[in-house]
Amino acid sequence: MRMNTLLVSLLLTITGWSCKSTAVQNQPATPFTGKLVISEICNHYVVVLVSGKLDPALLTARFYDEKRKSDYSNVFTVESRCNFAEAGISEGDLFTFELAAADYKEDCMVCMAYYPTPPTRLSIINVKKINP
Template identity: 35%
Template sequence: MKPLLLFCLLLGACKSQEVLPENCYKGRLSLKGICNNYVIELVEGSIDTSKLEVKWKNPDTGKNYTNAFALSNPCALPVSLKEGDEFFFKLDSTQLTAECVTCKAYSPTPRKSLPISICP
C-alpha cells in the first residue's frame, strides 16, 4: 500500500509545463486604462529589452510593472480581456491598420509600445 501512496504523491507533485504556441509570447493585461491605453507585461518568452520598459512605474498609482509596454494597436486586443488576464500574442506590425473607436483621453503608459496580434 505504501508504494501506491508514494506514487500518487509524486504524481500529484508533478506539474505539466505549459508550452508557448510557436512564435508567441505570454503576456498579461496589467492595466486597462481609459481610451484603450493598455499596458501589457511580458510573462513568458524573450523580447529584446530595448523594446520594453524593463521597469515602469505608473505615475498615477505608484505601482511598478516589469517588462512592460504600451499597446500601439489597441484594436487588436479582444474587449473581453480584463486586467490581470493572461494571453498569448505575437508581435505583428500588420495590425497597426486595424480600426476601432478610440478617444484621446490620456492614461499613463510606458514610453515604449509594440503592435501585437492574439495567437490562436
C-alpha cells in the same frame, strides 16, 4: 562590375532576401505570454511580458503607475488598441500573443483621453486569453 552589383541587388529584392532592420521582424514567430496590468480609459493597455524572448529594446525596463501605486518591469503599451479590445482581455488576465509586422496598421477610432503609459509601444496580434 557595376552591372553585377545591380543584378545582385535586383535578385535580393525580388526574392525577399533584402536587408530589413526592424527589431520586430527579427523576433521569433512563437507566441509570447503577457499579463494585462493596466486597462484604462480609451483603451490604454499596459502589458508585462511573462514569458518569451523579446528584444529588451522593445520593452520599458521599469514603469511606475501612480493610480495603482505599483511598479512594473519589462512592460509595453499596446499600440494595436482596437484589435486588443476585441480579444476580451481584462486587467489581471494572462494571454498569449504574437508581434504584428512592422507595417501593421489599424483603422479604427479611439478617444484622445490621456493616461500615462510606458513609452515603448508594440502592435500585437493573435491575442488569446489563457485563464478562463
